[in-house]
Amino acid sequence: MLYLPKTLVALGLGSLALIANSLPASAQEAGSASKTPAMDWREKLGTFRVGIIGGNRPILESRRMQPFKEALQKELGVPVEVFAASDYKVLIEAHRSGRIEYAIYSASAFSAGWLLCKCIEPLVSPVAADGATGFRSILLSSNKHTASLSSLKGKTIVIPGRKSFSGYLLPRGQLALDGVDIENAEWKIADSGNAINAIADLEGKNAAGVFGWEPYYGNSKLSLKQVKGTRALMIAKLGAGASEYPTLWQSSPISHGPHAVRKSLDGKVKALLAKFMINLNQRNFEAYGAVEPNFSGGFREVTISHYQSVIDLLRTGNNAKKASLPDNFGENKKTP
Numbered sequence: 001m002l003y004l005p006k007t008l009v010a011l012g013l014g015s016l017a018l019i020a021n022s023l024p025a026s027a028q029e030a031g032s033a034s035k036t037p038a039m040d041w042r043e044k045l046g047t048f049r050v051g052i053i054g055g056n057r058p059i060l061e062s063r064r065m066q067p068f069k070e071a072l073q074k075e076l077g078v079p080v081e082v083f084a085a086s087d088y089k090v091l092i093e094a095h096r097s098g099r100i101e102y103a104i105y106s107a108s109a110f111s112a113g114w115l116l117c118k119c120i121e122p123l124v125s126p127v128a129a130d131g132a133t134g135f136r137s138i139l140l141s142s143n144k145h146t147a148s149l150s151s152l153k154g155k156t157i158v159i160p161g162r163k164s165f166s167g168y169l170l171p172r173g174q175l176a177l178d179g180v181d182i183e184n185a186e187w188k189i190a191d192s193g194n195a196i197n198a199i200a201d202l203e204g205k206n207a208a209g210v211f212g213w214e215p216y217y218g219n220s221k222l223s224l225k226q227v228k229g230t231r232a233l234m235i236a237k238l239g240a241g242a243s244e245y246p247t248l249w250q251s252s253p254i255s256h257g258p259h260a261v262r263k264s265l266d267g268k269v270k271a272l273l274a275k276f277m278i279n280l281n282q283r284n285f286e287a288y289g290a291v292e293p294n295f296s297g298g299f300r301e302v303t304i305s306h307y308q309s310v311i312d313l314l315r316t317g318n319n320a321k322k323a324s325l326p327d328n329f330g331e332n333k334k335t336p
Contacts, residue, residue: 041266047079051091051103054084071287075276095120101265106257111310122258124277127297132215135336137171137251141209142202149248155208156188160195166213166336173313174251199237213336216253252309258302
């Protein structure tokens with residue numbers, strides 16, 4: 001059952017006065033409660049509940065959040081509780097049902113939660129120390145003379161694992177939406193098990209291309225210092241010449257997983273939270289590190305548009321099987 005916020009009906013003061021004057025004194029006294037000042041949002045909110053993934057160590061993960069919990073409690077002026085869910089399915093259900101107001105998601109888990117009820121919205125997402133705001137999947141050739149994606153038909157393309165979000169699930173789904181089925185017999189997909197093995201297959205001339213990932217910095221061209229992810233592994237293993245190997249395909253950029261709130265949360269609370277989170281790494285780095293141990297570049301505000309490509313992937317009708325994601329929605333924080 002979806003949570004529906006109560007609707008408040010505002011009446012004009014002039015109409016209220018006319019009605020009150022026409023009522024008996026007892027009725028006027030009974031109606032005097034309408035003049036009571038509106039309840040403060042803190043009173044309405046009561047306790048603010050934050051959801052995280054606790055996995056198989058919920059107590060330790062909750063303790064890790066203590067500096068953030070204390071800082072947030074001071075900022076909001078209300079008690080803060082931390083709920084450690086065993087996995088993203090439990091976290092999504094807790095958020096959907098109103099058990100928590102705030103949750104920390106991966107990009108795919110948030111997208112799945114939004115599709116379930118549209119009762120949550122992204123607030124902020126973390127930025128890497130070098131300024132990367134997210135990542136995207138890429139297909140790299142092992143031959144600098146390869147011109148296009150179609151030129152790899154019939155040739156072996158290696159992936160770092162069939163559970164890899166950026167190295168298989170995301171490209172498979174987005175390419176399917178574009179009418180390219182890499183599971184078709186025309187394509188030869190080989191599972192190398194992990195990224196290191198995938199690059200070794202390229203080195204041994206056992207593959208013509210590899211699916212992987214790279215950080216996303218906006219539309220600016222990457223400098224050599226910013227080359228990370230799969231291409232960085234290629235350069236380390238195959239030499240500097242690998243920097244010239246072409247990118248034959250790239251996905252839409254995906255922002256790092258968001259911190260999201262319930263849509264029904266009071267607007268004043270949302271604004272306060274956004275400001276608090278964006279300033280957190282400057283004002284209280286211990287609290288920042290507790291809530292975001294992987295990306296030290298601070299937070300930025302995000303909207304649903306930053307996750308639209310994953311949402312489109314998940315809700316695709318005819319390609320739903322191709323676009324589906326694993327049960328744990330598990331793109332890794334450091335290696336998508």
